Amino acid sequence: MTTETPVLNSDQQRHARVDRAMRIVLPVLTIVVALGIWEGLVRYYQVPKYLIPAPSVIAETLVKDGPSLMGSMWFTIKLTLLSLFFATVGGIILGSIFALSRTVEMCFFPFAVILQVTPVVAIAPLILIYVRDTFSALLICAWIVAFFPILSSTVIGLRSADHNLRDLFTLYRATPLQRLRYLLAPSALPYFMAALKIAGGLALIGAVVAEFVAGTAGQSTGLASRILESSFRNEIPRMFAALFLVSVVGIAIFLATSWLSRAVLGNWHESEVRREN
Amino acid sequence: MSTATAPTLINIDNVSKQYGSGLIAVRDMSLKIEQGQFVSFLGPSGCGKSTALRMIAGLTSVSTGQIRFGGEDHGPQDIGFVFQEPTLMPWATVFNNVYLPLRLAGVSRKKAEPRVEDALAQVGLSKFAKSYPRELSGGMKMRVSIARALVTRSRLLLMDEPFAALDEMTRFKLNNDVLRLWQEYNLTVIFVTHSVYESVYLSNRVVVMAARPGRVVSDIEIQAPYPRAENFRNTPEYANYCAVVSDALNETLDTGDINH
Ligand SMILES: Nc1ncnc2c1ncn2[C@@H]1O[C@H](COP(=O)(O)OP(=O)(O)O)[C@@H](O)[C@H]1O
Ligand SMILES: [Mg+2]
Numbered sequence: 001m002t003t004e005t006p007v008l009n010s011d012q013q014r015h016a017r018v019d020r021a022m023r024i025v026l027p028v029l030t031i032v033v034a035l036g037i038w039e040g041l042v043r044y045y046q047v048p049k050y051l052i053p054a055p056s057v058i059a060e061t062l063v064k065d066g067p068s069l070m071g072s073m074w075f076t077i078k079l080t081l082l083s084l085f086f087a088t089v090g091g092i093i094l095g096s097i098f099a100l101s102r103t104v105e106m107c108f109f110p111f112a113v114i115l116q117v118t119p120v121v122a123i124a125p126l127i128l129i130y131v132r133d134t135f136s137a138l139l140i141c142a143w144i145v146a147f148f149p150i151l152s153s154t155v156i157g158l159r160s161a162d163h164n165l166r167d168l169f170t171l172y173r174a175t176p177l178q179r180l181r182y183l184l185a186p187s188a189l190p191y192f193m194a195a196l197k198i199a200g201g202l203a204l205i206g207a208v209v210a211e212f213v214a215g216t217a218g219q220s221t222g223l224a225s226r227i228l229e230s231s232f233r234n235e236i237p238r239m240f241a242a243l244f245l246v247s248v249v250g251i252a253i254f255l256a257t258s259w260l261s262r263a264v265l266g267n268w269h270e271s272e273v274r275r276e277n
Numbered sequence: 278m279s280t281a282t283a284p285t286l287i288n289i290d291n292v293s294k295q296y297g298s299g300l301i302a303v304r305d306m307s308l309k310i311e312q313g314q315f316v317s318f319l320g321p322s323g324c325g326k327s328t329a330l331r332m333i334a335g336l337t338s339v340s341t342g343q344i345r346f347g348g349e350d351h352g353p354q355d356i357g358f359v360f361q362e363p364t365l366m367p368w369a370t371v372f373n374n375v376y377l378p379l380r381l382a383g384v385s386r387k388k389a390e391p392r393v394e395d396a397l398a399q400v401g402l403s404k405f406a407k408s409y410p411r412e413l414s415g416g417m418k419m420r421v422s423i424a425r426a427l428v429t430r431s432r433l434l435l436m437d438e439p440f441a442a443l444d445e446m447t448r449f450k451l452n453n454d455v456l457r458l459w460q461e462y463n464l465t466v467i468f469v470t471h472s473v474y475e476s477v478y479l480s481n482r483v484v485v486m487a488a489r490p491g492r493v494v495s496d497i498e499i500q501a502p503y504p505r506a507e508n509f510r511n512t513p514e515y516a517n518y519c520a521v522v523s524d525a526l527n528e529t530l531d532t533g534d535i536n537h
Contacts, residue, residue, distance in 0.1 A: 164364040167336050171358055172381040172429075182377070186368045268368045268409050 053237040061237040073245045076207055076222035083142035084203040087150050095154025116148040120206055124213035138210045145206030146199040153195030157188025190269050193261040200253040283311040285347050286465050287333060292342035294328050301490040302328040315459055317476035317483045318469045325491025326469040330435050334358055357426030359436040363418035365410040372406040375425045396424040416447035437469045452479055473526060477518045487529030495525040
């Protein structure tokens with residue numbers, strides 16, 4: 001099986017390589033073609049750039065406004081990653097407590113649900129009033145959005161360990177810490193990784209939405225403020241440029257969490273194991 | 278292996294088990310299991326075989342009665358348990374799965390290595406130490422499970438319908454493996470099964486159980502000599518014992534119907 005020498009012939013290996021390359025080439029090609037059509041249509045119909053700017057104009061703006069946009073992007077990235085970090089830490093800690101005690105879970109789960117179901121746009125103004133520091137206020141908003149999936153998945157994951165394996169750990173007198181480390185945590189990992197992928201996207205949404213609510217009050221501000229600001233000034237290409245950067249951040253987060261999930265689960269979990277047909 | 282003079286290893290004294298639902302899974306079970314015996318618990322599904330085994334392993338408490346361990350310094354920590362499913366950790370390699378009991382006992386990886394390798398060799402899986410469970414067939418997974426039960430060198434092996442889900446060919450092979458390990462390591466084995474043929478082939482004692490409530494209805498000694506091999510299945514002796522055990526089992530089914 002795994003220990004034996006590979007018996008794939010060069011033809012099959014080449015086929016596998018081509019298949020891997022196609023995974024990247026095809027989507028990139030599609031996007032390039034789409035951008036080309038966009039560019040062509042805008043030029044052909046001479047659409048004014050304050051309505052729909054051509055990709056080339058957006059690219060120009062990106063270069064021209066680069067330094068200021070980069071600063072905003074960094075702000076958004078910081079906000080997103082920090083909120084994701086705190087959501088992860090909080091979700092794991094609270095999730096573990098919930099998993100250990102049904103009583104605690106019954107007491108506090110409703111609060112988690114209330115936080116989840118109340119739209120962040122509705123809470124954000126309050127938080128902005130109570131928390132003086134804008135960055136902290138935005139952080140709390142983004143955290144609220146990203147926190148819930150991690151919490152609920154951690155609880156379910158920690159409880160999902162096979163009951164026979166639990167018995168086995170009892171039979172061999174595992175300490176609670178050994179049980180957590182060698183049984184509960186690995187069992188929870190697939191659930192947690194799925195939640196992390198969702199939470200990564202939600203953290204960005206939370207960060208952008210919260211900043212929209214906050215407006216452009218602060219001096220150091222993120223991409224959402226750039227979009228608002230450009231909209232007031234009717235600088236449509238700049239809006240597109242900022243939007244583009246938001247997407248880039250989102251895609252980067254998606255790729256990073258997907259890569260992490262594959263790295264952690266790739267050897268054993270059905271969701272990440274590649275099967276040959 | 279004369280079982281008549283061997284010391285008592287497990288003394289099950291008037292044990293009953295009632296679950297929270299009120300269901301009596303085992304009623305008034307009394308058995309003395311001797312060191313070195315190969316005992317099968319045979320009975321229809323739901324007659325309390327698993328419950329009895331789990332009480333012996335200390336995985337569930339007895340409601341009344343007592344289970345005492347005698348003979349050597351057998352504590353509950355010296356038990357190897359094999360479940361109906363292989364019950365492997367999918368995230369761990371075969372090596373790490375077999376290493377688990379020693380790891381939980383605080384044995385370092387380095388010290389454990391020869392013992393894990395030895396256990397894997399015993400079940401013929403030396404080459405698969407680095408494989409993951411999903412890469413193995415059902416029979417191979419079961420072998421890993423057996424290796425894990427052996428790695429602590431426990432002398433008492435409890436098996437809960439371990440081969441019920443396997444095809445017959447694989448089951449026959451594993452039956453012979455278990456017999457070999459039993460003799461080589463001087464194990465005491467309690468083997469739960471619902472197959473008359475499997476119980477007669479393997480054991481020197483078959484404990485027949487009935488359901489509603491779960492109880493022991495007969496205790497049959499199988500005096501055929503060991504080592505037993507495939508040709509034992511073709512002997513009249515084997516056929517006779519199968520008939521005797523079958524009859525005992527059928528009676529339990531009848532009473533079960535009357536009770537219903
Ligand atoms: N944890 C449990 N809680 C409540 N009832 C149980 C539990 N485990 C088993 N039972 C019941 O006890 C009876 C005996 O079960 P079991 O010991 O699993 O029988 P067997 O292994 O012979 O099929 C069954 O009726 C089963 O439904
Ligand atoms: Mg059972």
